[in-house]
Amino acid sequence: MILITGATGLVGGHLLYRFRESGKNIIATYRDMKSLDKTREIFESYEKGAGALVDTFQWKQSDILETxxxxxxxxxxxxxxxxxxxxxxxxxxxxxxxxxxxxENMINVALALGVKKFCHVSSIAALGEAIGNRPVNEDDFFNLDGLNTNYAITKFGAEMEAWRGTQEDLDVIIVNPGVIIGEGNWKSGSGQLISKMASGNKFYTKGSSGFIDVRDVTRAMQYLTESELKNDRYILVAENKTYREVLDQIALSLQKSKPNIQLKSGFLKFIYYLLKVPNLLGFTPRLSMAKVQSMTSKTKYSNAKIKSVLNFELTPVQKTIDRVATFYRQRN
Structure with missing residues (x-):
């Protein structure tokens, strides 16, 4: 039997679709019934009418904070x-x-109940910086003393819990996806790359990152987890691109104007210091110096390791964007 947590999210929803005809017993978790509509939209991106398949799975209301x-x-x-x-x-x-x-709760319960294989979705944010000009790879360890975003710190901490599981005889696969592009969840995470460009976004930053199709993420997860591989991590990145390149491609696919106003590092730092005033008054600003750095740094990631074990080719970013943008235009 297979359990998928976060099955109403971008990765979980697309992963659930992969198992639609597997013949395997699947349990998918959710926190509220309304969130299942997100999964139905994800299913519809594969085939019209496929949203009805969501109800064929076994759903259990669950919270990872409640053991x-x-x-x-x-x-x-x-x-x-x-x-x-x-x-x-x-x-x-x-x-x-x-x-x-x-x-931590997931690992503890998996160990207590005798789970055989555990696939943990981490992030490239949980990786360290490369030495020199080479791309970041799986051996680059997170620097806790570095300038890190809160998100990166928590994803690193989560990954450490997964590694702890390996020390207690749980077979673990960890995937570190780059920026995931895929259908669904338009109002949060990477889905906003599409929705904001559709709304006429004019801004970009000079930074770069690694990008990956959500369908490749879920296909790789299934392949790795069903294989004999264990207790290792894999960067999931199809291509390294600048944010401007990706936003330009999204704009063209949506038939919108390309962004033409660069938010430079100095300006973003000015906004950061400006937002420190409400912080002193007890409000939490969304912009940190670490986030400014991540938005403007040009980081590349190696996909050599995952390509050496996969039995399929990763999808070019442009092809992914064209497909996702087409679906977004149909739905909005």
Whole structure:
């Protein structure tokens, strides 16, 4: 039996679709019934009318912060895909709770109930910096003393919980996806790349990152978890691109104007210091110096390791953007 947490999110929803005809017993978790509409939209991106398939799965209401509900959901489960996580816009303590304590709970329950394989969705944010000009790879360890975003800190902490599981005889696969592009969840995370460009966004930053199709992420997760591979991590990145390149491609696919106003590092730092005033008054600003750095740094990621084990080719970013933008235009 297979358990998928976060099945109403971008990765979890697309992963659930991959198992639609597998013949395997699947348990998908949710926190509220309304969120299942997000999964239905994801299913519709594959085939018109496929949203109805969502109701053919076994759904269990569960919260990764509540151990009793996890114990009920994980009964008789042999394989876990842990996709539930907080994205980078919540207050630090809330992200820490969901990403770190939630993963701690997942690992503890998996160990207690005898789960055989555990696939943990981490992030390239949990990786360290490369030495010199080479791309970041799986051996680059996170620097806790560096300038890190709150999101990166919590994803690193969550990954450490997954590694702890390996020390207690749990077989673990960790994937570190780049910026995930895919259908669904337009109002949060990477989905906003599409929705904001559709709304006429004119701004870009000079930074760069690694990008990946959500369908490649879920396909790689399934392949790695069903293989004999274990206790290792894999960067999931199809291509390294600048943010401007990606936004330009999205704009063209949506038939919108390209962004033409660069938000330079100096301006973003000025906004950061400006936002420190409300911080002194007790409000939590969304912009940190670490986030300014991540928006403007030009980081590349190596996909050599994942390409050496996969039995399929990763999708070019342009092809992914064209497909996702077409679906967005049909739905909006």
């Amino acid at each position: 009793p509900s996890l114990e009920m959901a994980m009964q008789n489960v042999t394989t876990v895909y842990h996709c539930a996580a907080a994205i980078d816009h919540l207050p630090f303590e809330e992200m820490k709770n969901i990403n770190m304590r939630g993963t």
